[in-house]
Amino acid sequence: MKDKRICFIHTVNGLVDMFTALSRELVPGGKLCHIVDETLIQRVLAAGGLTPAIHRRVAEHAAAAEENGAAVIQLTCSSISPCTDTIQRLVSVPVLKVDEAMVETAVGKYRKVGIIATAPTTLKPSTDLVFQKAGARKDPIEVESVLCAGAFDAFLAGRVDEHDRIVRGHLLNLMGKVEVVLLAQASMKRIADALEEREKLVPVLSSPRSAVERLAKILAL
Numbered sequence: 001m002k003d004k005r006i007c008f009i010h011t012v013n014g015l016v017d018m019f020t021a022l023s024r025e026l027v028p029g030g031k032l033c034h035i036v037d038e039t040l041i042q043r044v045l046a047a048g049g050l051t052p053a054i055h056r057r058v059a060e061h062a063a064a065a066e067e068n069g070a071a072v073i074q075l076t077c078s079s080i081s082p083c084t085d086t087i088q089r090l091v092s093v094p095v096l097k098v099d100e101a102m103v104e105t106a107v108g109k110y111r112k113v114g115i116i117a118t119a120p121t122t123l124k125p126s127t128d129l130v131f132q133k134a135g136a137r138k139d140p141i142e143v144e145s146v147l148c149a150g151a152f153d154a155f156l157a158g159r160v161d162e163h164d165r166i167v168r169g170h171l172l173n174l175m176g177k178v179e180v181v182l183l184a185q186a187s188m189k190r191i192a193d194a195l196e197e198r199e200k201l202v203p204v205l206s207s208p209r210s211a212v213e214r215l216a217k218i219l220a221l
Helices: 013-026 038-047 052-067 078-087 100-109 120-136 151-156 160-175 186-193 207-220
Strands: 005-010 031-036 072-075 112-117 142-147 180-183
Touching: 005 013, 005 052, 013 031, 013 186, 013 207, 031 052, 038 052, 038 078, 038 120, 052 072, 052 078, 072 078, 072 207, 078 120, 100 120, 100 180, 100 207, 112 120, 112 160, 120 142, 142 160, 151 160, 160 180, 160 186, 180 186, 186 207
Parallel strands: 005 031, 005 072, 112 142, 112 180
Antiparallel strands: none
16 A cells, blocks of 8 residues: 555554554554544443444444544554454455454464453453454464453552552462453553563563554555
């Protein structure tokens, strides 16, 4: 593709800078557009998952992105990743799940996979995606999904230290049980990055970089 216009659809404003920086590094010359709709994650949490109205809202954002000239659309929230299956039938440009490249890497190399999240609406889609991608494997895959109870509420209340402490504890415990850990939310990456080398018993994968690397390959076709 000659056109490098990229549109990111976010459910939290805090991820804009992260994906902008990764795009500047991995897609030089890319023209960026960010759509931030924090009501999406609020509605997902309130409903306990995706609803037809949420699918429709994300599709509206994708249609607007395509009309604005986007060559590729990247969702940055795992909670709305399943919407891509609906959206892709409605637009003519690629629509990408944020965690797909990360999951494909994990199921291609490891048999015991751990997934950690702070919101149940994120944990389920990520877990489902792992089993979906592992479907072609000859040997069965083992998945341990861990919800960091209380962490998301602490984060929303501004108690970041409490959030980080809860996530860190669950992460350290999970690493002793699996061969790789997947961070279901991009916002958890900084906690993993802060671990000491002696604490990193297994690889810990996060979605942002792998997602943008995949996006760059698609734009290069």
